Amino acid sequence: MAAQHSILLVGESNVGKTHYGAQFLKRLVVQTCALKMSGAATNLEAFSTALSCLTEGKLTDHTPAEAYVESIWPIVDKAGKRAELVWPDYGGEQVRSLVSQRRIPVAWHGRVLEATDWVLFIRLHSLRSEDDLFSRPLQSFAATEPLREESAYEPSDQARLIELLQMLLYLAQLHFDHPLHKPRLTILLSCWDELETKELPAELLASQLPMLSSFVSSNWASPTIMGLSALERPLSKTDTDQEYAIRGPEEFGYVVLPNGERSTDITLPIQHLMADET
């Protein structure tokens, strides 16, 4: 029996979920990676549309806010270990509204309980890094004008991501008595090419989102933090990237491993989860 890896892929809108899914699928099909497809995949529509755009060197559209589909990919790793990957694609607004409405739809409840691994996408480039207690001394806040009534309180992007993890943990009925081993947590810092940095992924997370970074490292036994550039460079919806069209989308994209090493095998974050299984 193949183990089932149901991945809770969590990411707000525009972080790169769909493009990663499409690039991942393409890699499984052309078999140049640590993981290979070992049977017939189902429910591929969401990703095959994205793939046909990428094959022309163009971007695909934003996923409709209400959409949710799960694609099932039977895979095998180099050691012959089989697994069934349940890979979702959905409109990222759903994640944002979990936190803002503080209400979890029943369907999401089930997904959280069933997931064996959590993969959280964070696109640092599009997060606001406003001032908070972690970037300015406390006195500077005391001196500022009192909040005007109409300026509704809105948590920082960092606080919102922590809140999201707290809600998921609560739903999964997990407690923090000991650092968590299961579900394993992988954080993918997506669109890494935009960041133009040489820092290690975990160091970058710690410097840009220090509160989130310490929340994660104090609550999980061994969280994995990697950089991901599914596309390797920006593309456009209207203009064809000739090189993409000629060489094929599978020639682009890379991950940055926790030790800073760059690999073109974008299946490694998932392979890592399979290999670690106890």
Ligand SMILES: Nc1nc2c(ncn2[C@@H]2O[C@H](COP(=O)(O)OP(=O)(O)OP(=O)(O)O)[C@@H](O)[C@H]2O)c(=O)[nH]1
């Ligand atoms: N530079 C760069 N841009 C990327 C990369 N991956 C995705 N993007 C950009 O990010 C945008 C959003 O990517 P999607 O894959 O559509 O994001 P999503 O998370 O599926 O968003 P929703 O469908 O709204 O939930 C794309 O339109 C690209 O412009 C990457 O690896 N590098």
Ligand SMILES: [Mg+2]
């Ligand atoms: Mg999408």
